[in-house]
Amino acid sequence: MAEQHESSQGIPVGISACLMGEQVRYNGGHKRSRYCLEVLAERFRFEPFCPELEAGLGVPREPIRLVGALGEPPRVQGTVDPSLDVTDALAEVSRAFIEGHRHLRGFILMKGSPSCGLERVKVYHHNGMPSHSDAGAFVRELRRHFPELPLEEEARMNDAVLRENFITRVYAFDDWKRHVEAHPGYHALLQFHSRQKYLLMAHHVETYRELGRYLAESSKRPLDEVLAHYRQRFMAALARPATRKTHTNALMHVFGYLKEALDGETRQDLLASIEEYRLGHVALAVPVRLLNHYLKRHGSDYIREQTYLDPHPYELGLRNAI
Incomplete structure (x- = not known):
């Protein structure tokens, strides 16, 4: 049944660009995922996206982090220069991506990223001390404007239950897109x-x-x-x-x-x-x-x-x- 639901080109799934091996991280590196590229790529047609790059941050670049008090939406600022504030730019490119990618059936994210982290991303006080945790800026926009899209962190897919759950959701959403939407x-x-x-x-x-x-x-x-x-x-x-x-x-x-x-x-x-x-x-x-x-x-x-x-x-x- 699942096989019958796949397109010949693969199911369209978004992915953090660094997981594809693209050298877009702040230090010029990547986080290439063997599981995504060697296993899932046979079934999924990956569409990579790096919100930080799209927001105008170069490679290499000053690292950014989430800053704010508990209970308020965190800002996204430079770790060295707090005047580097890309909160609005990240929100803008994230919303533009979402509007242009309603065809996606899921998105695989980079763990711990201030933009792409699914959960437990550190949020810091303005004084530089850790405060609490939240989702990355891009993920918050996905949840706000595309809440039904299946999301998972690449690292969490080491857990067999979470891996099976995410891929089940991708195929179910594909069924919805093809036969209902x-x-x-x-x-x-x-x-x-x-x-x-x-x-x-x-x-x-x-x-x-x-x-x-x-x-x-x-x-x-x-x-x-x-x-x-x-x-x-x-x-x-x-x-x-x-x-x-x-x-x-x-x-x-x-x-x-x-x-x-x-x-x-x-x-x-x-x-x-x-x-x-x-x-x-x-x-x-x-x-x-x-x-x-x-x-x-x-x-x-x-x-x-x-x-x-x-x-x-x-x-x-x-x-x-x-």
Whole structure:
């Protein structure tokens, strides 16, 4: 399923330019990511961006940092010369980038950067002492003006759960862009929800129920309002990484579509694999592979079309590690 959702050119994903090996950092260096360039580049069409370079800062350049008090939007100033203030310039180039890149399905960011850091970027008092932490200036603009866009730091993708979660969100957003946003209508939205049901359930069952109720009444509301509400709630739910407990719940619901068609021994084998996954003895790929095997023979079109069973390319092996 995930394979069918990819374009021949790859899914468009933004990335901090330094992660592509571009020498755009303040010291003239880069932070080339082997995982992005050697693995994900086979599936994603990366579009690099360095907000600091676009804001007029040269290479090499004086380092910048976030400065401000807790509770106020931090300024972005030079670490040596505080009169170097690029807050407004960064905001301007960030907004321009966003307006020109609504086609993106995600963005991979550089950890700790005052512009691109996703979280825990140090904010300093005006006296130079550390104060608290925040997101980078570019990330704050992304969250303000493109909140549904999946974001992740390259370094955090060393965590198997966060890696799988981010790539799942990219493929789900790609599905939305291709099949709902490109052909907006109530029918397209209902079809999207139908195939994404168990993926949504695995991430946040409350939102799964909420959106089901919402869609039951959606035809009474303006289409633009319905699409905006659904997109926001759906992507926010997927941003919550699924757990063994929530995956187990989704697996049991999928199993329910098979149990009448299978003999007792096969049912017990499937249930045992789900229980072994719940207990942490095997990876998620094990029960999913078994379910897919029997669904090909006995499943309805509805259950076989669930993106939960195949949310991203199998070759990435993402479910072998969670």
